[in-house]
Every structure is written in C-alpha cells, then in structure tokens.
Amino acid sequence: METTVALSTELEDEKMSSYNHSVLQSRLAFLLLLAYRSQYSILTELDFEFASGKTRPDLSILPKRPTNWLNDEIVVQDVPLTTIEILSPSQPLDSLIERVYQKHFPAGVKTVWIVSPALQLVTIFLPNRQHINVTEGNVTDPVTGIQVSLAEIFEG
Template sequence: MEAVAVAEQAVEEVVRSQYELERGKPVPSKNHSRLQQRIGVELAIHYGDQYDTYSELSLEAPNPSMVPDLCLFPVEPSNWREDEVRVSAVPLTVIEIVSPSQTDTELTEKSKAYFAAGVKSYWLVQPVLRTVFVLLPNGDELVFHNDMLTDPTNGVSIDLKKVFR
C-alpha cells in the first residue's frame, strides 16, 4: 500500500511540474479556480458586448510568453474556422489570482513585463484577504476590498461582494 501511495505522489509531482513549466505558474487551487470562474462570469455578463474575456490564454508578449489566469481584449467577431495557440495581440487587462504557493512579489514582477508589452492594467487578486489590487503602468495602484472594483483604464466595474461571496 505504501509503495502505491509513493508512486501516486511521484506521478502527481511530475504532472504538477509539467503544468508549472508549461504555464510558468503553479497548479491552481479550489479557491483560485472558483475566483477565476466568478470574475470571468461577471466580466462576461456585464461587459461581453465590449470585451472578450479569455481564461488561460497563451500570450506571445511579453517574452518569454506567459499564460495569465484571465485577460481582457476588445470584443472581436468569433472565427471558429481558425484558431491561435499563442496570441500575438496584447490584452488591455491581465488578471492574476495568487495561488497558495505564489507570492505577491512574484506576481508584481510579472506586471512589469506585461506593462512593457503594452498592457493597460494588471489585477492582482489576493483570495486570502478578499482584495484586488489594480496596478497601473505609471506605478499607481488601486486597492479594492468588499466593494465595487472600478478599473479606470477600461471602465470595468465589478462587485467584489459577489465575487468573494
């Protein structure tokens, strides 16, 4: 029995390592997944006619490529006959949710690369504190907790009470 448990743990670590290497970030947790879904739904419901929200989209820029939890682009017509594995366009907004094994510092460092590529705002979602930091390219940061988050770069407002319910 013990050998089976050790073997299962080894397989889980290999899968986790492959995921982390491929995406450049840790495997998401239950709360991470819940928040990613809820934020995406709020954006789709209230801003689906203005913005397309993508989850786990591989971006060519910045270099090296990154895979944010969510990102916002101006809405465009869907083309189901052609697809992209890596997207060269730069999103307006990148949303990252802190996983248990990540640090705020690690993710704020990523924001610098996104801003250099042309991203207009970077949301750092801190699940434990139920807080969202909206970082801006000029170094300003806005902090939202248990109220309406409003991003001045894109006009998006979402109710954090709904997101963190």
C-alpha cells in the same frame, strides 16, 4: 545544464491552482461576461507571446473581436487591455508582481488586477507603478471603466 535551467524556469512560471483559485477564476469570468461580453472579449488561461516574454494570465480582457472557428490561435499576439491574476496559495506575490512589470506592462497591457483570495482584496496595478487596493464596494478599472462588485467576487 541549460535544459534543466530552462525547464526549472518554465515550471516556476506555471501556477499551481486550487479550489478557491478555480472558484474565483470561474466567478470573475462569469461576472465579466454577464456585464461586458458585447464590449470586450473575456478570455481565460490564454497564452500570449509578447516581445517581453510569454505569459498566461488567469483572465484577459481584450477589445471585442469575432471568433474564427476555422482558424484557431494557440498563442495570441494581441495585447490585452487588462489582465487578471489570481494569487495561488503557493505563489509568491513578489514573483507575480515582477512578472506584471517585466512582461505585461512592457507589452502594452493598460491595467493588471491581482486578486488575493485570503485577504479578499483586489489590487489594480498601473504601468506607472501606482496601484489601487479595493477592500470593499466595487472594483473599478480606471482605464476600461469595468466595474465588478467585490462582494460578488468573494461571495460565500
């Protein structure tokens, strides 16, 4: 019984991807790397193990650190400054927001972006339960100062 529950919980945490999800993840990684690769490490689908639990954000932004090609990390202990989650078609928004407040913020993540493809909306969540909805112009992270054009994110 416990094995079934654990497996079920792990599967619930796994996100189903889609074409639009993949396009947005690739585009955001490209735009962020293009503008900020000298300041930050921009990483996709990296597993983190925090005291608050394991998580795998679509993108993570960490302070710039060198890559050690001889010593890889399967699960990273460092805490990102920002994580970015892209809402998948079959993923309930409430469960994603719950994960953000139960795992990301307790670990010390400063901001979390949730990208809603169907609405062409980016919401920046802050640990104090405030959030910023961006529906036009630039997405500007209030902590890192990172800016990305919403039009470029959702370019046709």
